[in-house]
Amino acid sequence: xxxxxxxxxxxxxxxxxxxxxxxxxxxxxxxxxxxxxxxxxxxxxxxxxxxxxxxxxxxxxxxxxxxxxxxxxxxxxxxxxxxxxxxxxxxxxxxxxxxxxxxxxxxxxxxxxxxxxxxxxxxxxxxxxxxxxxxx
Numbered sequence: 001x002x003x004x005x006x007x008x009x010x011x012x013x014x015x016x017x018x019x020x021x022x023x024x025x026x027x028x029x030x031x032x033x034x035x036x037x038x039x040x041x042x043x044x045x046x047x048x049x050x051x052x053x054x055x056x057x058x059x060x061x062x063x064x065x066x067x068x069x070x071x072x073x074x075x076x077x078x079x080x081x082x083x084x085x086x087x088x089x090x091x092x093x094x095x096x097x098x099x100x101x102x103x104x105x106x107x108x109x110x111x112x113x114x115x116x117x118x119x120x121x122x123x124x125x126x127x128x129x130x131x132x133x134x135x136x
Contacts (some may be wrong), residue, residue: 003058006036012072014065015098017019017057017135022065037065052123056132063089067099083111 006027012110014020022036037043042061046056067090068075082090091108093099125132 006034012065012068014061014068016060016064020061022061024069037062037069051134052125053132055123055130057135058087058118059086060135063087064093064098066090067094067103071099071102077106079107079109081109081111082117084113 004027006025009024009026012024013023014022020039020042022042025036027034034062034076039061042058044050045067047060066087080090080094082088083093094103094106094108
């Protein structure tokens with residue numbers, strides 16, 4: 001057990017690019033429930049610079065995993081608030097049928113606090129990458 005009470009609870013399958021299994025770690029620190037999603041290949045370091053295909057895969061896994069976590073725990077929120085570019089696919093996955101009608105009644109609010117052109121989150125595909133539809 002981690003000193004702050006963070007423990008591995010279970011693993012979770014996420015349907016991205018044929019499937020990814022993530023470790024789910026949970027705990028409560030100073031009264032706040034924390035959830036960490038772990039997969040060393042998908043999340044190798046903070047802000048890895050591995051190109052547009054990797055970035056799209058990584059944020060697809062994270063966004064679907066957040067929603068899958070809610071489904072697995074039977075806690076479908078009335079509202080989901082996401083922040084900035086890394087969580088930008090969450091509402092789309094929730095509302096465009098990736099989880100059936102599960103999030104039909106959920107309101108999504110996305111905070112975009114920095115629209116500066118040079119800010120993180122730019123993913124520029126070369127024509128050779130195609131549309132990356134296969135990731136989603």
